[in-house]
Amino acid sequence: MLSEREGAAALAGGQSLINVLKHRVASLELLVDISRLEELRQIDRLPDGTLEIGACVTYDELDRSDSVRSAQPLLAHVAGHIEDQQIRCRGTIGGNCCLSDPTNNLPPLLVALDATMMIQSPGGPREVPAREFFHGYFSTAVEEGELLRSIRVPPLGPNAGVGYSTVAVGADSKAIARAAAFVRVDGAIEDARVVLACVAPAPLRHTAMEKALRGAQASPEAARAAAERIGEDLEPLGDAHGSSEYRREMARVVARRAVCEAMVEGGDRRG
Amino acid sequence: MVDAGTVQAIEVTINGTKHEATVPSRQLLVHFIRDSLGLKGTHIGCDTGSCGACTVIVDGKLTKSCMLLAAQADRAEIETIEGVAHDGELTPVQQAFHEEHGLQCGYCTPGLVMAATFLLGRNPNPTEEEIRRAVRGNICRCTGYVNIVRSIERAAAAVPKEAA
Numbered sequence: 001m002l003s004e005r006e007g008a009a010a011l012a013g014g015q016s017l018i019n020v021l022k023h024r025v026a027s028l029e030l031l032v033d034i035s036r037l038e039e040l041r042q043i044d045r046l047p048d049g050t051l052e053i054g055a056c057v058t059y060d061e062l063d064r065s066d067s068v069r070s071a072q073p074l075l076a077h078v079a080g081h082i083e084d085q086q087i088r089c090r091g092t093i094g095g096n097c098c099l100s101d102p103t104n105n106l107p108p109l110l111v112a113l114d115a116t117m118m119i120q121s122p123g124g125p126r127e128v129p130a131r132e133f134f135h136g137y138f139s140t141a142v143e144e145g146e147l148l149r150s151i152r153v154p155p156l157g158p159n160a161g162v163g164y165s166t167v168a169v170g171a172d173s174k175a176i177a178r179a180a181a182f183v184r185v186d187g188a189i190e191d192a193r194v195v196l197a198c199v200a201p202a203p204l205r206h207t208a209m210e211k212a213l214r215g216a217q218a219s220p221e222a223a224r225a226a227a228e229r230i231g232e233d234l235e236p237l238g239d240a241h242g243s244s245e246y247r248r249e250m251a252r253v254v255a256r257r258a259v260c261e262a263m264v265e266g267g268d269r270r271g
Numbered sequence: 272m273v274d275a276g277t278v279q280a281i282e283v284t285i286n287g288t289k290h291e292a293t294v295p296s297r298q299l300l301v302h303f304i305r306d307s308l309g310l311k312g313t314h315i316g317c318d319t320g321s322c323g324a325c326t327v328i329v330d331g332k333l334t335k336s337c338m339l340l341a342a343q344a345d346r347a348e349i350e351t352i353e354g355v356a357h358d359g360e361l362t363p364v365q366q367a368f369h370e371e372h373g374l375q376c377g378y379c380t381p382g383l384v385m386a387a388t389f390l391l392g393r394n395p396n397p398t399e400e401e402i403r404r405a406v407r408g409n410i411c412r413c414t415g416y417v418n419i420v421r422s423i424e425r426a427a428a429a430v431p432k433e434a435a
Contacts, residue, residue: 011340011343014338014339014340014343015320015338018299018320018338018339018340019319019320019338022318022319031296031340033342033343035343058332060332083407083408084323084407084408084409085333085386085389085390085404085405085407085408086320086323086326086333086334086335086338086386086408087320087335087408089332089333089334090332090334090338090339171404171407172404172407
């Protein structure tokens with residue numbers, strides 16, 4: 001139906017799209033309510049430990065799911081701190097990703113977790129890595145007529161941890177700068193993914209900071225030094241909540257904090 | 272599935288009573304509840320999902336009814352503020368808002384009572400932080416929230432707990 005009709009769109013939780021329609025930012029010919037399709041509401045644990053999360057799983061369900069809490073506790077925690085209870089009861093992981101608002105909570109974390117986005121096309125399913133999924137402001141790899149079906153989140157693996165840090169307008173509110181990090185430590189830092197959000201049109205892997213981390217000893221000093229690589233390459237848009245310069249400075253702060261948290265978490269997992 | 276601008280037939284159960292209706296596809300649930308069913312206890316504060324005055328419970332989910340189309344509520348069970356108390360007796364949450372003066376103008380109160388009722392249904396012994404987080408989606412411009420938090424603490428203490 002989505003592929004056959006012009007001006008059709010999928011409606012999941014509606015916590016963004018309904019307002020978009022009210023403000024007449026978009027006008028649609030056909031809304032297809034996908035929120036009650038059971039196959040999009042499942043959380044499955046695949047044999048290799050990967051979590052497969054249906055696109056219409058709500059933030060509240062992520063927060064309260066035993067399998068998410070045990071396999072990806074940070075994902076459950078982040079989902080449980082999105083805005084307010086009413087939004088968490090309705091808003092979905094798929095909607096959070098497909099809207100691709102740069103201030104959204106889940107996209108940078110899913111990129112840091114190296115998730116895979118499972119898209120249904122009229123011609124069949126296709127897979128897109130999270131790092132290639134977010135194209136920019138309100139734009140993703142999902143083309144017209146396609147639907148995000150589920151998101152696969154692989155296990156962290158040994159000696160690895162993830163971290164997440166936000167500077168926001170208020171508690172659980174709109175973010176000014178945000179970072180998610182994945183770090184694997186074996187003696188020194190073996191691998192790192194640092195993803196910045198709110199400072200670019202889409203979640204941004206900061207490869208210079210990642211390169212500075214690899215091979216370094218896992219320490220707050222190493223994180224601080226690596227975060228200094230975030231510099232003039234970043235040109236965030238300024239707004240009433242923070243100037244461009246402020247956001248760039250805060251990007252360094254949240255990146256450092258997220259990496260430190262990931263190192264501590266990875267350390268805890270090593271016991 | 273029909274074209275925009277037309278109507279949809281829905282069947283909803285509100286406070287235990289089944290209603291069948293034909294609604295405009297564009298109609299929000301809050302307008303259906305207030306204007307079609309005449310249940311005016313559910314308030315409209317902002318109409319943008321910011322204030323929580325229109326909060327109801329839809330199929331067990333705490334929901335701002337201005338952020339859901341009436342058509343999306345087809346086959347749903349909905350509880351509004353009018354369905355909270357039975358036989359004219361206040362619930363512990365309502366009684367506690369009364370005793371702790373958890374309201375001034377009262378405009379936000381129906382939404383807050385729904386949010387507090389939802390919280391205590393899940394978590395009978397919330398901490399102050401959990402209470403504050405639970406009502407984060409409900410804006411009150413009068414009280415400064417202090418008495419609202421006290422009210423919910425009192426309601427939690429008043430609700431009989433299952434034997435430990």
